[in-house]
Amino acid sequence: MLIQSPKNEKVKQWKKLLTKKGREQSGRFIVEGEHLVNEAYEAGVVKELIITETFRSKFSETKFDSVPIQIISDPLGKMIGETETPQGIFAVCEKKNETKGDGTRFLLIDAVQDPGNVGTMIRTADASGMDAVIVGKGSVDIYNSKVLRAAQGSHFHLPIIEGQLTEWIAKFKTESIPVYGTSLHKGESMYTVAPSHPFALIVGNEGRGVDPTLLQQTTKNLYIPLYGKSESLNVSVATGILLYYLRGTDGFSQRLTEN
Amino acid sequence: MLIQSPKNEKVKQWKKLLTKKGREQSGRFIVEGEHLVNEAYEAGVVKELIITETFRSKFSETKFDSVPIQIISDPLGKMIGETETPQGIFAVCEKKNETKGDGTRFLLIDAVQDPGNVGTMIRTADASGMDAVIVGKGSVDIYNSKVLRAAQGSHFHLPIIEGQLTEWIAKFKTESIPVYGTSLHKGESMYTVAPSHPFALIVGNEGRGVDPTLLQQTTKNLYIPLYGKSESLNVSVATGILLYYLRGTDGFSQRLTEN
Numbered sequence: 357m358l359i360q361s362p363k364n365e366k367v368k369q370w371k372k373l374l375t376k377k378g379r380e381q382s383g384r385f386i387v388e389g390e391h392l393v394n395e396a397y398e399a400g401v402v403k404e405l406i407i408t409e410t411f412r413s414k415f416s417e418t419k420f421d422s423v424p425i426q427i428i429s430d431p432l433g434k435m436i437g438e439t440e441t442p443q444g445i446f447a448v449c450e451k452k453n454e455t456k457g458d459g460t461r462f463l464l465i466d467a468v469q470d471p472g473n474v475g476t477m478i479r480t481a482d483a484s485g486m487d488a489v490i491v492g493k494g495s496v497d498i499y500n501s502k503v504l505r506a507a508q509g510s511h512f513h514l515p516i517i518e519g520q521l522t523e524w525i526a527k528f529k530t531e532s533i534p535v536y537g538t539s540l541h542k543g544e545s546m547y548t549v550a551p552s553h554p555f556a557l558i559v560g561n562e563g564r565g566v567d568p569t570l571l572q573q574t575t576k577n578l579y580i581p582l583y584g585k586s587e588s589l590n591v592s593v594a595t596g597i598l599l600y601y602l603r604g605t606d607g608f609s610q611r612l613t614e615n
Numbered sequence: 616m617l618i619q620s621p622k623n624e625k626v627k628q629w630k631k632l633l634t635k636k637g638r639e640q641s642g643r644f645i646v647e648g649e650h651l652v653n654e655a656y657e658a659g660v661v662k663e664l665i666i667t668e669t670f671r672s673k674f675s676e677t678k679f680d681s682v683p684i685q686i687i688s689d690p691l692g693k694m695i696g697e698t699e700t701p702q703g704i705f706a707v708c709e710k711k712n713e714t715k716g717d718g719t720r721f722l723l724i725d726a727v728q729d730p731g732n733v734g735t736m737i738r739t740a741d742a743s744g745m746d747a748v749i750v751g752k753g754s755v756d757i758y759n760s761k762v763l764r765a766a767q768g769s770h771f772h773l774p775i776i777e778g779q780l781t782e783w784i785a786k787f788k789t790e791s792i793p794v795y796g797t798s799l800h801k802g803e804s805m806y807t808v809a810p811s812h813p814f815a816l817i818v819g820n821e822g823r824g825v826d827p828t829l830l831q832q833t834t835k836n837l838y839i840p841l842y843g844k845s846e847s848l849n850v851s852v853a854t855g856i857l858l859y860y861l862r863g864t865d866g867f868s869q870r871l872t873e874n
Contacts, residue, residue, distance in 0.1 A: 472731070476849045476852060479845050479848065479849060479852075480848060480849070480852050481843075482843040482844060482845040483839075483841045483842065483843055483845045483847075483848050484842055484843065485842025485843045486843070506849075508845065508846070508847075509845070510843075510844070510845050513843055513844040513845060514843060514844075547864045547865075580742075580859070581865075582742045583742065583743055583744025583862070584740075584741040584742055584743065584744045584745070584769075584772055584773065585741060585769070585772040585773075586738050586741040586742045586767065586768070586769050586772060587767070588742075588767075589738065589739060589742050589855065590735045590738060590739070590765075590851065590855075592849065592851070592852055593735060593738075593739050593851055593852055593854075593855035594855070595852075596848065596852035596853070596855050596856045597855045597856055597859045600839070600856045600860070601859070603842070605806045606806075606840075
């Protein structure tokens with residue numbers, strides 16, 4: 357059955373998922389585009405597939421066994437879509453509400469507001485082999501469509517935990533995992549720390565940086581040396597530099613030195 | 616004199632500077648907001664200052680000696696401004712048309728389209744102490760307002776050169792500066808290269824990567840190891856990781872090893 361009316365009950369429910377409140381009340385969120393829908397399906401979180409009439413013509417249903425599929429008109433696709441040129445495929449997904457973070461390498465995000473930054477940081481944490489990302493209060497909602505898009509599917513690759521950063525820092529310290537804060541003016545160069553296997557890195561708000569009370573709880577606070585005239589780095593770029601530096605080179609640099 | 620009419624000749628000229636064509640014809644561009652205006656003024660490229668009535672009340676003119684100042688109505692400020700909440704201060708600046716890139720460390724940008732990415736990469740090149748950035752054909756205009764904003768003033772800190780990348784690569788090779796391309800699938804791990812003083816790094820388009828013909832000209836092509844399940848990194852993040860890795864730690868890591 358083709359859904360065409362914006363007043364259809366299902367459409368109303370989907371539109372609620374475009375707001376943080378709607379996502380919190382239902383425990384669900386929407387992903388958009390083939391790549392993210394495939395990633396969500398492989399992660400087993402897809403509850404419902406939504407495709408537009410136009411997309412249907414090039415669509416193979418067999419791939420998405422056991423998931424109910426709704427066909428909607430193209431104008432409705434534009435209403436639900438949040439990209440400029442919607443592909444016409446969406447999935448309603450169930451939040452996993454991760455609470456457990458096992459492992460030894462973590463990224464902690466404190467009050468980062470820009471969805472592109474948070475999404476890029478989740479993608480970078482995935483790429484650099486972190487075991488989980490902990491997102492503290494005051495950050496943008498991790499199920500915001502722009503966060504999901506910038507993360508390019510990494511939400512489905514590692515646990516993204518919404519939690520109290522102070523509690524997590526305390527937990528890491530009892531496990532002897534060093535916790536590094538970041539601070540432009542009150543830290544030490546990141547090169548004062550040798551890359552090590554276990555670590556937790558805290559990065560903070562675009563303007564204010566990491567909350568000072570969190571910085572007091574850390575093992576050490578680090579900055580990235582600035583060699584030119586710029587006053588700071590973009591927070592996602594800084595996160596990438598720090599995560600790759602701290603995780604080390606898996607023995608590569610040692611081999612280079614030996615040559 | 617307060618300028619209020621959108622039909623005023625000056626206003627028409629300023630609006631042309633919001634387009635790439637207008638900037639190319641006049642050799643000028645507009646920066647917006649106190650931070651960028653100050654940076655442009657210190658760099659000596661400001662030809663004209665534009666402030667809104669509201670901004671004028673909190674404005675100290677003495678700082679901008681010898682620059683003509685135009686006062687405009689608040690609605691005109693919104694017309695010229697490209698941010699959501701314009702601060703009400705703008706500067707018309709002269710392009711420097713840099714062509715000379717002296718030094719030993721360079722970032723080359725090939726066909727990167729997103730203005731936020733290009734701006735962030737210019738900011739990162741500044742932070743990591745590069746001597747110049749070379750921007751090839753097919754990239755977004757470096758004087759686009761979003762590029763200027765993301766770079767946060769770094770346009771005024773180091774030469775940003777619009778040029779032919781093939782010619783620059785050839786030049787670097789005659790100067791024995793190693794040129795590293797980046798390639799996800801056809802490169803070697805960046806850790807196969809030891810950090811060294813002189814180098815030029817080429818990063819490329821968000822989807823296609825660096826042009827294959829450029830990759831054939833390089834000393835070596837590198838990738839950043841991916842340890843998780845993500846397929847790639849954001850190009851600005853990748854640029855940050857590579858620039859900081861390649862520039863080395865100024866002896867820090869050696870000292871760490873000695874301890």
